[in-house]
Amino acid sequence: MQSKCRSQLFNFVLLTSIITSSGCTGLFSGGAPIPVGPTDHKLIANARYRVLAPNISYLDQPDRPLLLVGYAFDGTLNDEQRIPEGERKTIVSYIAERVPRMQYYPGVGMQGKRIDPFDAALGISMVSTAERAKKRLFAQIDQVLQENPNSEIRVFVTGFSRGAASARHFMNIADDQWREEARKRGANQASLRFYALLYDSVSTGPFSGVRLGLPSTVNYSMHFVARDEARGLFPVDIDKPTAHQAMADAFIPRINTRYLPGAHSDVGASYAIGLGDSYRMLTDETLFALGLIQDACFENLKDSTLDGKHDSRGLLDKLIGAPVAGTVAHIDRSTRDAIPASLSDADYRDIQSSLERLSSANVNRPTVSSTVDMPTFGFIARRTGKSLSLLNVSELLDPSVTQLVADDMGQVKFEYGYRMLKSSTSNVLPLSRKVVQRIRAEGSSVNVTLSNIEQGLRFNIFVDGILVDHQDHKRLGSIPVNPLVRCAAAAR
DSSP, X not given: OHHHHHHHHHHHHHHHHHHHSOSSSSSSEEEEEEOOOTTHHHHHHHHHHHOOXXXXXXXXXXXXXXXXXXXXXXXXXXXXXXXXTTBOOOHHHHHHHHSTTEEEEOOTTOSSSSOOHHHHHHOTHHHHHHHHHHHHHHHHHHHHHHHOTXXXXXXXXXXXXHHHHHHHHHHHXXXXXXXXXHHHHOSOXXXXXXXXXXXXXXXXXXXXXXXXXXXXXXXXXEEEEETTOOOTTOOEEEEOOOHHHHTTTSSSOSEEEEEESSOHHHHTTOBSSSTHHHHXXXXXXXXXXXXXXXXXXXXXXXXXXXXXXXEEEOHHHXXXXXXXXXXXXXXXXXXXXXXXOOOOHHHHHHHHHHHXXXXXXXXXXXXXXXXXXXXXXXXXXEEETTEEEEEEEOTTXXXXXXXXXXXXXXXXXEEEOBSSSOOSSOEEEEEOHHHHHHSOTTOEEEEEEEEEETTEEEEEEEETTEEEEEEEEEOOOOOOOSOOOOHHHHHO
């Protein structure tokens, strides 16, 4: 018993220390930039292409009035009015600014005029904030139903970190009250539908009491998860639906999870630079598909991958040997299972029919996207003794001018040219001894990603997904050719 109490006390002190420490650097958290990995560009691109959503502003049943409202729950110690130096507003604050008539709630620890470190540590206000939001929602619902008892109520809900956990709890307790009031009202045609956009849902806190499973009134959920978060105190809440609950075979599945490169606050887009720019653009495209914003042209005129993702580990994580992305093939992140409510056959048919109607509204809503991507390249090689043989090169490279060359001193160089940029001279990338030694006899993938450094670019060299070495190069001057058609110009 004494041991258990000591353990609980330790957890309390630990959590309090975490929150009262600096939000970006210190003993428990950090924010040093690290290079993107070989697969990160593709993961981000795939996320953009795979995000399908219903147009929830579309009036699909003209005989039924529509109430569309939005609720945004920010992360721990995040408040759109109080942004720490060196950071920027989170993705949830960004959404609340972009989408009209959103009700915004600051994160845990920021509910009052002063920061509350104990709330930030324990997460108590995750529940109370959800309760306040529920009261506001039903005040809106009651007013609408008095005038139009057959209304359809659509609620867009977004949240980051513990705010995503609050969002989950909010939908559950609102679902409870809706069902209770429906029993009192008797038969009517009113309906309640939730549509959730969640970012790295985390429900850390020993006494939180948060309900994480999605209720059956959730018609659509998209959860973006940080693939590279290494801290043990940030276990992510992962939805575990059956195929029936997820509607996995539908054109637009009901429950969706997408893993994105980066740490917790990369996905939350609160670091000043880095992948958050890409995730803001991904969010804009999703909001457009949801019918919540009218902008149809999206641009990111710098390659945000050049500023990298971030190492969120603090000193303690490093001392206990927590890995960081690039040093291991995969971050084995702690998770909490979020089990959705069961879905009756009638619920399934109703949600599926609604999603089909709302998705059809996006057929004639094309978008234009402009991005800048610096080339990443690679090759496959096999080592035999001290020599290397080139087996294959990435599609970006011209195989006719690409080769591995070793001099008399055993120094290996990778000479390469691009398919689209023909040149009489090859580019040269020296391969250090440690890179050569990591290449296996059965064959290894060697990939190069780029990072910004002062006055130049860093070539990050990965072997079989592990960062092994880098080469720094001064940035040469350039002349823009075929500049992008900017969104502002396209609108004219």
